[in-house]
Amino acid sequence: MRLPGVGELGQCRLRDAKVLILGVGGLGSPVALYLAAAGVGVLGLADPDKVEISNLHRQIIHGFDTLGLPKTISAAESLAEINPGLNIILHPEGFTPENAADLVACYDLVIDGTDNFATRFLANDACVLGQKPLVHGSVLQATGQVAVFLPLQGCYRCLYPVMPDASSVPTCAEAGVWGATCGVVGSWMASEAIAILLGQRRQGRWQLLQLDAGTSKVIHFTADPHCPACGTAPKYTSLLAENYQPTLCNVPMTDTPLEITIEEAALLLRSSTPPVLIDVREPSEYQVCQIAGSKLIPLATVPERLAEIPKDAPVLIHCHHGGRSLRATQFLRSKGYTQVSNVKGGIDAWSLKIDPKVPRY
Ligand SMILES: [Zn+2]
Secondary structure (H helix, E strand, O other), rough: OOOOHHHHHHHHHHOOEEEEEEEOOOHHHHHHHHHHOOOOOOEEOOOOOOOOOOOHHHHHHHHHHHHOEEEHHHHHHHHHHOOOOOOOEEEEEOOOOOHHHHHHHHHOEEEEEOOOHHHHHHHHHHHHHOOOOOOEEEEEEOEEEEEOOOOOOOOHHOOOOOOOHHHHOOOHHOOEEEHHHHHHHHHHHHHHHHHHHOOOOOOEEEEEEOOOOEEEEEOOOOOOOOOOOOOOOOOOOOHHHHHHOOOOOOOOOOOOEEEEOHHHHHHOOOOOOOOOEEEOOOOHHHHOOOOOOOOOHHHHHHHHHHHHHOOOOOOOEEEEHHHHHHHHHHHHHHHHOOOOEEEOHHHHHHHHHHHHHHHOO
């Protein structure tokens, strides 16, 4: 209550708030713990999974004593320890096309910490239709994103109109994630949620974090009038289950591999018709070293510089080690770029395996 912008009135707003948390995993754990500790009155937890031992390094709301229990029940036990007055509503059936609209209608704010595209797009569309604010978060390895979407001010589909093929991007279970990365991103999501509940957010924002590089960026965006969810002629006007299947074929079909090795990239670049090579690192990194012929478009600026990337020609994307460039590749594919591939290992692999004259850092 002593904090500027909170006071007794703000604390009462938190007490009266009803927040729905989708996924009580790596992101949902810190989100739920901090919102409970902040005095949010009602927390809804939607997660159909059970606690497994491989979850524990990042899903800090659970413990050994709740292995095998539904995550909703395990989380509720921890939250009650923090705030016995908290009203916790369990949705162990998860967040589905069948219940999404009803659930969203019951809450003031939705927080999406799920790890699959189907639920992510469902959460977006349900919040657009229900005119509820949405806090989105995602993590992979040492990178993360936090986004705030407010009613009528742009949505996830303004940035990613089409749900990518589930196999195009590895999940945390496949690619790994640092537990502390989940902690940073989840805590950031909780902070944004509290700011929204206190009335301190007036526009959407999208934040990118690169924990291994120690960098973060905020991107402000506006609603896209052509957006298929929140635009002037929306395509998604109801939550049909067929639009939220885990694997979809509504991205353009392509034979271009999502990722290629550094050796394959070198062969292509030395061919008579080399692909366009885009470097998505930061300018300071580009100054240290670069692959000849590459064009610098830092990751955070890719959405606003799409016009500089050809859609009808092969494109290779690289960064330092391959993490940021994979995100850029996935983003471009969601925008209909079918001939774009990520270069695994990035310029570091180039130095090690192709050209030792390129300095490493
Ligand atoms: Zn939109």
